[in-house]
Amino acid sequence: MHNLAELQLTKNGELRHFLTPEGLDRLMLERILDTADSFVVVGNQEVKKVPLLRGRTVVNLFFENSTRTRSTFELAAKRLSADVLTLDIKTSATSKGESLLDTLQNLRAMHSDMFVVRHGDSGAAHFIAEQVTPDVAIINAGDGRHAHPTQAMLDMLTIRRHKGKFEPLSVAIVGDILHSRVARDQIHALKTLGCTDIRLVGPNTLMPQGIDSMGATTHNNMESGIDGADVVIMLRLQTERMASAFLPSAGEYFRLYGLTTERLAQAKPDAIVMHPGPINRGIEIESAVADGPQSMILNQVGYGIALRMAVMSMAMSGQMQQRQAQALVSSSLKGEAQP
């Protein structure tokens, strides 16, 4: 298997890129969550800034539209006192490769320290970290249907803050697993953090081939899928799925897989309900549930800023350590060359 730990960590095991939780060990994921916990407090203070990224330049590169993720990353970087540049870049389908390379090389020449990347192609952040700008910290803000690690980790933070340990938990992820970059990272993170009962719920058209090999069970029936669950994660259903024949109608989807008060009663009485947002009321979730006491949907948004602050500060510090180590090596090499 490709070594994702090597790519994401420095030689000393510090985070330098955050592309996916896959390949990172439990200790590292817990460190991310612990650091995020400390930033949750910062968000509650009168003055919300900390100087961790002062003098550093963070570039938000959004090749795909996103309002929420972009704004939480921007806010997170500003609360860390970084200089932030946000670029919305629309790519033409024909020249994706070229424009991506050119854009990145230009931004690199401006001595940026961190790129936060959202791109429509799976593996885009990986490509940038590996081949284009290895000396700039890369945070994956969503690539194709592959990964959305900060969303998955903020979900882990939500679960840990409200449910404690992961080992005894049953977690159901409901909906469009096929197109979901969040679901894949949630499975990796849940498994690494010790959760052993991960259930994926949806019709066969939205269930990717071979997903069970990732360590989750698949369920076509909503009732049995969420039966006795501690955590129910609802995924967003894009309306274009109906036009492309994955589903007959929003109405039928809601009837079969929508989370209603009645259905939620199948889960544990203290089960929490999560959703990466934005929610489609009446398509994947009933308003009474979304706004109800078990819903964590708005808590997730707040934790999202803290989690992103954690990952950005950790990756920046890992990247700086690596740069210093490299500078040390090259200066000692120069020293040897001189008589």
Next chain:
Amino acid sequence: MSIIIRGARLIDPGQQLDQVTDLHIKNGNIEAIGDLTGLNAASEINAKGMILSPSFVDILTYLRDLNQIQKGTIVSETQAAASAGFTQLCASPDTQPCSDAGSVISMVNNKVVSAGFCDLLPVAALTKELKGTQLSNMEALARAGCIGFSNASYDISDNNILLRCYEYAATFGLKVFVQAQDQQLGDGHMHAGATATRMGLDGIPVIAETLAISRHLLLMQHTGVSGHFNQLTSAKGVNLIRQAKAQGMNITADVGVAHLCFTDTAIDGYRSQYHVQPPLREETDRKALLAGIKDGTIDAICSAHQPHESAAKCAPFAATATGMAIYDMLIPLIQGLVDAGDLTWALAIQALSYNSAAIAVGKTPKLSVGEEANLTLIDTSHYWTLNSSSQLSHGTNQALANQNLKARVKLTVKRGLVSYQM
């Protein structure tokens, strides 16, 4: 020109020949086979431990050139082909401009002839511009020397058109070459399986191949056209061909060397060098392809050589070009299969030479006195490193770049003349 190759292991699957002896080439032909101690020639090669076989015929390759010289030229790629033991090449009609007219084909042929490394066995476009709407001038193209017709990797989804293509080809006894993959189901970037799911890449399911094979088989049966399937990928696909052959259908099939050696897990980490079409599948499929060669379901091994410039592979995976530059690593890849016990050199030679010649030109090569000398000599214990100075193809998409490899062609002889020598 007189060459004596001494002490080689002669393998000729057509005659069940596998014997260590000497071979003398003179005036373009095989002059003598046997113990030639005492005989001298202008050029002598000590081939102890090496394999000598009829030269190879590539049933599918991409020559680039014309408007794609950044990927490779006819000179560079035919020389690379000669260095892999080939003397005859069936080039895909997917050229720019498209090989749907006699003028384009003769232009390509002239370039191949003047390069002098290999002979071209032209495969022309089945439909004009490969668009799947209008028939190409098949009869005229066949008279101009085209050995068959193919729509390259472009599926003709309209059954009416495909039926007429086959009816028309059958009228004149022409052969069709098919890359069987359904257009809609084939709209992905790698094999649909656990690896694609984990990496979030759009998958191409096995049904994309089996559905297309079944459809082509039915239309071939209905029209009586002689068909050849290029680049099988799956165990289920091999089974369909096996069943059709058992029913007595006049069909043949090949497999790309990449599909014999690699699986979808090689793509892990978004390795664009393994981005090929049709896609690399799973280990069970790879084993079934090897079994298909052993039991004769799969007749030939093709290179499907597709050189690219470095920029074509340097992008997020889905945006990268498909295909692998194969020629420089073909012999080491086969040697790897032989060393792993997956294949024997006798079977490989049958698939690369004897059977592919039978499919392409209807004539099989023979290692016997009086025959034209078209030969490949392989040093199976030569160790070397594949890098920019040792490779001959202009393609930078070498999956095994900078690796230490075993086995290499020592000598390729085309009509009695040396077309490549290590």
